[in-house]
Amino acid sequence: MNLSRKAFLRVSCFSLLGAAMRKTAAAFGSTFSRKVQWGMAVDIRKCARRPECTACIDVCDQAHNVPRVPDKRHEVRWIWKDTPEHAFEGEDFRYSSIAKLPVMLMCNHCDDPPCVRVCPTQATWKREDGIVAMDWHRCIGCRYCMAACPYESRSFNWVDPRPYIKTANPEFPTRTKGVVEKCTFCVERISQGREPACVEACPEKALIFGNVMDANSEIRRMLSSRDHVTRKPELGTGPNVFYLL
Amino acid sequence: MKRAVYSILTVAGIAVLAGAAARDAAVLRWLAVVVPYAAFATFVLGMSWRVTVWSLSPAPFRIPTVCGQQKALSWIKPDRLESPPDTLAVVGRMALEVLLFRSLFRNTRMTLREGPRLVFGENKFLWLGAMAFHWSLLVILVRHLRLFLEPLPAIVLAAEKLDGFFEVGTPVFYVTDAVVVVGLLYLFQRRLRDPLVRYISLFTDYFALALLAGIAFSGIWMRYFGRVDITGIKEFALGLATFRPVALPAPSDSFFVHLILVSTLAAYFPFSKLVHMGGVFLSPTRNLANNNRARRHVNPWNYPVRVHTYEEWETEFRDKLEAAGLPLERK
Amino acid sequence: MFLVEKALTGSKSYWRWMLILAAVIATGFVFYLRQLDYGLGITGLNRDVTWGLYIAQFTFFVGVAASAVMVVLPYYLHNFKVFAKITILGEFLAIAAVTMCMLFIFADMGQPARVLNVLLYPTLHSMMFWDMVSLAGYLLLNAVIAWATLTAERNGTAPARWVKPVILLSIPWAVSIHTVTAFLYAGLPGRPLWLTAVLAPRFLASAFASGPALLILLCLLIARVTKTQAPRESIQKIAVIVTYAMVANVFLILMEFFTALYSGVPEHREPFQYMFTGLEGHARLTPWMWTSVILAAISLVLLIVPRYRTNPRLLPIACGIVFVSLWIDKGIGLIVAGFVPSPLGVVPDYVPTLPEVLIVAGIWGVGMFILTVFYKIVIAIRPEPFAGHAGA
Amino acid sequence: MRDRPVIYGGLAVFLAVITLPFWRGIESGVTTKGPELARPATARQCVASTEFMKSSHMLLLMEMRDQAVRSGDPWYVGAGHGTYTISLTGTCLEQCHGSKTEFCDRCHDYAGVAPGCWSCHLDAGHSTGSLTAMRSSR
Incomplete structure (x- = not known):
């Protein structure tokens, strides 16, 4: 009893220490130890060519059985459209040429995701390939991740989502009431070597998906040639969704 | 200590024998049918016999053990549950006893402290352990009806759902499984730990607990670790219930051990201290109204006593009394 | 062990009170079952304000629980004998409050059936895991302490020797529960209202004001109901504690005001604006927050001026005001305003629904039920200690 | 003495309760034939x-x-x-065992268990049907 308690304390101390060290290491710029970090580049201007287009949203909602809850307060969203004012809260794009353009928002699959840090059951975690994944079997619905996420990328199932799914995709589960969900970069497609559904569906090819750790990837070439921003970089979360200006 | 070990060894022995018997398919087929029927018949007949014998025993006097104010004068507040004056109150006291183990709740414990000073303190751990064990056992029994009934009544499904509320593991973990084991372990170690209780504990005291624990462990093993074909077992159970026995599903050593231990319990039940299940209803200190002062209770089998009243006596000796000048009741 | 039988006998009004509480609890439970069936959509919570009344009440009552230390510490560390007889009341208050906290968390969970996942997959980098550990530990500590000391007292013996170290452990532990609870909020990026190092100290200060204030009210209530009185001196001492804690709390809040308002950083300023003037036309919290501020100001006057503080008629009013003020501040304002404006700059609205309020009331009922039972036991075991120093 | 009717009545109730499986089984004409499962979709x-x-x-x-x-x-x-x-829906059901109602539910209903899988995973046969109806089926 005494020993196991000691062992427990030691483990917990070390893990806290480990977490602290990892954070410190991250602070000094050694985050880039990952071989794969999937990321997304959103070409705002290309996207804006079709202001009424919702192809990516529709295909995502269909593929993942995202409910269309009419009550805005209980809305569930994986990828959605918002104004630059909301998307880049804290930045000032008032007089910029993108001021009025729609911006596609989704989970940023951060380098150091606060949602993962706070989740008490590891129902959300960062995979080897950098995707912030979710295990809906394990989520207890405490919504701590929602409080922690500075991008509002997470949605909670306030009610049973099934009545709000018109045509369900049997290949993908729905969720049950009381769990949190969000964009997963289509892990189910990535494991089959396919790109995320939204990327595939975009008629303007405004979404570029790829491994940001690979200097030769398309997304890296895009990022090195174009000016881009991320959302709230000052929070240190290290978003991996980039917005090409 | 020795008696505790023997009891565990006996239960283990039964389990091992059952496990060994299960090796032989023919024996298994035969035993799996005969033993449960025999055990159940023993249980039913044994319990009936015990209750019948009790019912024939004379209980002439009211001996209600009371610990509250008896119903008396109108301005004195009676304690109806502690000193029940009528049948309704008796039913209330019985319910408290049967459902909540009222008399155990009242347990006290004497300890000798520095001074020396004798301290009476309450001691509710036995009550708590007993409640945990008995109530879990009831829920477990109700839950087991899912194997004997088809279609399933709502109460069985409800018990199942409530007991498995916490989504842990698969098949889902039952809270009562944990509670019943904790209760039994507490009750077992209680007999060993306290020298006084240990001194008065007999083999049968330990054996009943060990047997129940054996049943619980074998059931838990079967559900969470050993794993069995539950539909096959239900078919087998329904076969027994409809007197059309069918064979056990293929690998069923662990189920057979469980079955034999349960059968042992059933057969042992009427002849052990476990009959307190029925006996509690017939304990005269609990089930009699305390109305001795309000009503006259006549021993029903009193033989007719020949009575010679004073009047008769006076008539008989009237002359002599008159002659002696003694005063007479009737002129 | 539990000395429960002391709570099984009582006057007509005692039973009537328990019956009322039982009815409140039952109502809350029925609505909880509805929430279980329908989902948390039954509450006023929404995708922007994801925590509301449940978590806010939880936060407030962690404070009440932690406050037991304010009577335990002077007695055990400074041998402050005046508190000898009321430490047990503080410990029982802590037990009731922690139980309420756990129920609030449970009520707030989307998948309560999976609650054991927190233990099955212990996640050391989650503050929620540590909060669970500290709350459960605190409940256990107080239950053991209260049981050991009360049983010993009933048996007329000295408490066992192991009790003292356990009590000493409970002192830092009490501080830890509220510190860790503050860490739940203070470590979140993107929630500027909470992202402040002063949150934990502020939590402690408000806890040490609201909890002891409640304790005073309870002592006075006991005196009214049962003719047994806590020594007046002890009540006055607690009142001093309430005073200092309230001063510290108000001071810390003013610090927050200054930093947020003088710096003018929008994300720090806006939650305060939302609370006190309304933001973009949303001003549901404003009347509440001003009530809280005004009550806090009145309470400071009543508490700081010795003449008022020692006035037996004014003291309960002051304590009630402190409690209500802090309840609004922590039990409504702080948590809800933390979500306003949302990280996207949206100003959402949150109004608790009737089922939500009734569930909260049910949990309050549970807390009062537990407290009544415990205090009944204490008074049954020792009616004399309260009466003892009544003259002082 | 006078309690005997009560005692025998109690005994009778007790016996009736513990023999419940026997008479309920006879009354509902239960058979020992377990649930019949649909054959795998593509064996x-x-x-x-x-x-x-x-x-x-x-x-x-x-x-x-x-x-x-x-x-x-x-x-x-x-x-x-x-x-x-x-994939529970795609492989377990569609590829191997057909539908939930014809396969999973048969045994689960028989054994009185209601696993929570189906509050999220879909029944292949009902994928485009009414989801609400499916939910209430069990």
């Missing part, structure tokens, strides 16, 4: 032996679940060295 090799699946399919499902969700590896190698894409 190929099995992921594990029937015997194993009968007693431990839930463990296998959990193992697959953890592998697919937490390790991100959606391929499971079965007993016959066949490889399966881990």
